[in-house]
Amino acid sequence: MNITRKILIVGGGYAGFYTAWKLERKLRPGEADITLVDPRPYMTYQPFLPEVVAGSIEARHAAVSLRRHLRRTHVVAGTVTAIDHEHRVVTVQPAIGDSFERSYDLIVVTAGAVTRKFPVPGIAEQAIGLKHVEEAVAIRDRLLTAFDQAATLPPGPQRQRLLTVTFVGGGFSGVEGFGELLSLATALLKRYPELDREELRFHLVEASGRILPEVTDKPGRWVVRSLEKRGAKVHLNTQVTSAVGGHVVLSTGEEFDSELIVWTAGNGANPVISRHTDLPVDGRGLIVVRPDLRVGTDDEPVPDAWAAGDDAAVPDLASPVPGARTVPNAQHAYRQGKLLARNIAASLHGKKPKKYLHHSLGSIATLGLGRGIFQYRGIVITGLPAWLMHRGYHVLAVPSWERKSRVLAIWLTAALFGRDILSLASVQRPRDAFVSGGDPAAHAGRE
Structure with missing residues (x-):
C-alpha cells in the first residue's frame, strides 16, 4: 500500500521554488502531497532587481509566478510564524483572517534571510x-x-x-x-x-x-x-x-x-527561524544542517527535516577553511534547491542522499x-x-x-x-485622481 507523504516547504525563494519545481518531476503523482507557504505569489529573481531599478527589465519579468509553474504543488499565501517539528505542525498567518495550523510529515525550511537593519535614527x-x-x-x-x-x-x-x-x-x-x-x-x-x-x-x-x-x-x-x-x-x-x-x-x-x-x-537571520522553532539553530540564528542538507548533525540528526538557502548553515565542502559555511547568495540557493529535491526523492525511495559540493563559478x-x-x-x-x-x-x-x-x-x-523612462509612482496611491476630481487643492490637502 502506497502512503502519500505530506511535504511542507517554508518559503518560495530560490531554494524553496526549485525544491518544489524539481520534486514535481522526481516524484510520481500521488507519491507526495507538496505544499509551499509564502506570503508572495512569486519567486523573486534577485539578480535582475538592479536592472529593474534601471528600467532595463520589466518588473514582472524579474518574478516567477508560483501558481503558474508549480502545477502539482498547493501554494498557500501566508507566512509561517512558528515551526513545531516535534508535533509536525506549523502555524500559518495569512494576510487576511486568523492564523491556522498545517500538519506535515516532512518539512523543508527555505524561508530565506531578511534585510539586516541597524537602529540608525531615521x-x-x-x-x-x-x-x-x-x-x-x-x-x-x-x-x-x-x-x-x-x-x-x-x-x-x-x-x-x-x-x-x-x-x-x-x-x-x-x-x-x-x-x-x-x-x-x-x-x-x-x-x-x-x-x-x-x-x-x-x-x-x-x-x-x-x-x-x-x-x-x-x-x-x-x-x-x-x-x-x-x-x-x-x-x-x-x-x-x-x-x-x-x-x-x-x-x-x-x-x-x-x-x-x-x-x-x-x-539578517529570519526571526521565525532564529526564535520560533524547535529545530536546531546556531549562534547566528541559522538552521544547523548536514552536508546532505538534512537538519541536524551526524551525531544528532533530526528526522524528516531539511533546510537550505540563506536561513541554513550549509557546510562548504569546497572551501579549504575547516568549518566554513556557504555564503548566502543566489548561486548556492539555486543549486541547493535542486539538490534538496533530488535528496528528498532519494530518501523516499530508500536511496542515500548526496552531499552538497559546489565550486564557485x-x-x-x-x-x-x-x-x-x-x-x-x-x-x-x-x-x-x-x-x-x-x-x-x-x-x-x-x-x-x-x-x-x-x-x-x-x-x-x-x-x-532605449530604456523606458516612464514613472508610475502614482500607482502607489491609485485613488488620488478619483478622490480629488482634478482639484489641485484637494490633492495638496492629502500631501
Missing part, C-alpha cells in the same frame, strides 16, 4: 530596501519623480536634495543597484535640459574598507575608481549615524540632504548599462565583455523558457529604442 522612516520587486520599482519611480520635480525648481537646497541619492551597503546588491541607478540618472540628463550634471550627487556608504567582498582587493578598487569617474562618491570605513527627515549624517562628519536612501547593508556584477566586472580566481574581466557575460549568465539561469523569452525581448527592445 532609517526605518526614510530608507527603501532592495530585496523585492516592489522595492526596485519604488526606487526607480522615486528617482524619475525627483527628476520631474527638480526640473521645475530653481537651483538651491530643495532641488539639490531631489537630485541626491544615497546607498548604504557595498555588497553585490548595493553596488549593482547603485551602478545601475547611476547609469539611469546619467542617461536621464539628456531628457532634462533644465538640470546640470554637476547637480547630480550619488553617495555609496560602506562601513568596511572595501566594497564587493566576494572579489579580491584589486578588482574591488577598480570598481571604486570606475564609479568615481562617473561622478559618484564612495565613502569607505564610514557609517550612517542619522537619516532623520532625509538629512544624512556620516560618521566622518559629512552631512547632506538626500531624497532617496536605499539600505542594502546585508542580510566566479563573481560577476553589473555596474550599469555596458559596464560590469567578472572574476574567477586570478582572471578578471571588466567593462562591456563582463556586462555581456552577466546578461548571458542570468538569462540562462532564470527559470523557465517563458521568462527567458520575455527578458530577451525586453533587452532587444531597449537596444533598439
Whole structure:
C-alpha cells in the first residue's frame, strides 16, 4: 500500500521554488502531497532587481509566478510564524483572517534571510530596501519623480536634495543597484535640459574598507575608481549615524540632504527561524544542517527535516577553511534547491542522499548599462565583455523558457529604442485622481 507523504516547504525563494519545481518531476503523482507557504505569489529573481531599478527589465519579468509553474504543488499565501517539528505542525498567518495550523510529515525550511537593519535614527522612516520587486520599482519611480520635480525648481537646497541619492551597503546588491541607478540618472540628463550634471550627487556608504567582498582587493578598487569617474562618491570605513527627515549624517562628519536612501547593508537571520522553532539553530540564528542538507548533525540528526538557502548553515565542502559555511547568495540557493529535491526523492525511495559540493563559478556584477566586472580566481574581466557575460549568465539561469523569452525581448527592445523612462509612482496611491476630481487643492490637502 502506497502512503502519500505530506511535504511542507517554508518559503518560495530560490531554494524553496526549485525544491518544489524539481520534486514535481522526481516524484510520481500521488507519491507526495507538496505544499509551499509564502506570503508572495512569486519567486523573486534577485539578480535582475538592479536592472529593474534601471528600467532595463520589466518588473514582472524579474518574478516567477508560483501558481503558474508549480502545477502539482498547493501554494498557500501566508507566512509561517512558528515551526513545531516535534508535533509536525506549523502555524500559518495569512494576510487576511486568523492564523491556522498545517500538519506535515516532512518539512523543508527555505524561508530565506531578511534585510539586516541597524537602529540608525531615521532609517526605518526614510530608507527603501532592495530585496523585492516592489522595492526596485519604488526606487526607480522615486528617482524619475525627483527628476520631474527638480526640473521645475530653481537651483538651491530643495532641488539639490531631489537630485541626491544615497546607498548604504557595498555588497553585490548595493553596488549593482547603485551602478545601475547611476547609469539611469546619467542617461536621464539628456531628457532634462533644465538640470546640470554637476547637480547630480550619488553617495555609496560602506562601513568596511572595501566594497564587493566576494572579489579580491584589486578588482574591488577598480570598481571604486570606475564609479568615481562617473561622478559618484564612495565613502569607505564610514557609517550612517542619522537619516532623520532625509538629512544624512556620516560618521566622518559629512552631512547632506538626500531624497532617496536605499539600505542594502546585508542580510539578517529570519526571526521565525532564529526564535520560533524547535529545530536546531546556531549562534547566528541559522538552521544547523548536514552536508546532505538534512537538519541536524551526524551525531544528532533530526528526522524528516531539511533546510537550505540563506536561513541554513550549509557546510562548504569546497572551501579549504575547516568549518566554513556557504555564503548566502543566489548561486548556492539555486543549486541547493535542486539538490534538496533530488535528496528528498532519494530518501523516499530508500536511496542515500548526496552531499552538497559546489565550486564557485566566479563573481560577476553589473555596474550599469555596458559596464560590469567578472572574476574567477586570478582572471578578471571588466567593462562591456563582463556586462555581456552577466546578461548571458542570468538569462540562462532564470527559470523557465517563458521568462527567458520575455527578458530577451525586453533587452532587444531597449537596444533598439532605449530604456523606458516612464514613472508610475502614482500607482502607489491609485485613488488620488478619483478622490480629488482634478482639484489641485484637494490633492495638496492629502500631501
